[in-house]
Amino acid sequence: MQPVRTPRGEDTAAQSQSNLERSVAAALRTIAAVQAERSAPPVRSARLRLATIYGVTRLQRRREREAG
Secondary structure, eight states, X not given: OOOOBOTTOOBXXXXXXXXXXXXXXXXXXXXXXXXXXXXXXXXXXXXXXXXXXXXXXXXHHHHHHHHO
16 A cells, blocks of 8 residues: 655645554553552542641740750
8 A cells, every 4th residue: 555645745644553553542641640640649638647747846945955
């Protein structure tokens, strides 16, 4: 099968192939981004962890002040 040529000399089969490759690449990038987002820890748990650390630090400082 020979590629179809347009009056301007453009190769429509090559264009179709190029468009398909770009489309597949975009789909793969989207899939990779979704997988990365799903594997990342949720923001809520990270905030709770930081709040716990902050609370423990405040308690330790208060005990040091009261003991000293």
